[in-house]
Amino acid sequence: MKRTLKYLAGAAVTAAVAGMATMSYAAPADAPHDTAATAQAAQLRAAAPAGEDRPATATGPAARKNAPTPRIVAPGERVTAAPGFQLWLTAEGKHWTTPSMPELEQFRSVVDGNIDRGTPGVSVQSEISDGRAYLSGLYYGGKGTASTVVIETASGTVHGKLLELPGKPGWGAWYATTDVRPDGGPLTFVSDITVRDTKGKIYAQLTTR
Incomplete structure (x- = not known):
């Protein structure tokens, strides 16, 4: 089984x-x-x-009250995004496994100083294996409540899901899976990640183009 890993990290903030x-x-x-x-x-x-x-008026403020919010998980609670692709959160950060090595725990810290949780940002970690992309990352530092995440990839637009710990930790994890087109290589696969809040405004954004 061929395995390709690509780690990208970045942060940008846009308000509207x-x-x-x-x-x-x-x-x-x-x-x-x-x-x-x-x-x-x-x-x-x-x-x-x-x-x-x-x-x-059906799409006014009343409709926004029903905007999705992150799934709240207990520390260490595992979420299966796909066979072999699991994620779980602790106070220290995001943990995950991928299908090519489901026994190997990977980790992205939120406390080691590599990210500034006071500034809006998004990170991405990806594995492309057997024609599928397994994508995840952190989001942090934005105002309001995170609601949705949209990932622009070489295979098209992908809508991911959000996880957070109880309370207001100021960060969470996003994840998504998608098929990979033959012409979509790992170096150019993810081009943009946008997390929006429950009001539709940008919570945090990463552009890798």
Whole structure:
């Protein structure tokens, strides 16, 4: 079995502030109640995106309350991302195994001084084996609550998952797996990793291009 390891680390932070348009509706003061309700419903439908029959406000702050958050795991609790690919967290950092050597524990520290948990950042560790990529890393230092991670690879966009310890440790781990295209070598496989918070803003980002 051929095994290729590539470790990359980096950190960047980008912030975005998005404004939200507000809309108000009014019916004639002397219109019957049913007439006013009908007029308001028609205006709401007109404001909805094409092909959708729903009020435009359905994607507002109320929808963001349901944004995903990291899976909370106990220290040492193992999560199986794929056969042979397991991850677990301790207060010291991220531990993992890969399919080519499932008996070998690998480790990325959050306390050895190699990362600054006060500055937003993302790291990546990857193994490409038998046509599959096993990707994971740390994220740390961002504001708010991490919610999603998107990884741009030579095989396309990959949506990963997040893990954190209980409380507010200020860091967590992300992971993902995907197929590898024949023309997607390990040196250029991962080009961008973006972690966003529950409001859709960038929590931390890494660009390797």
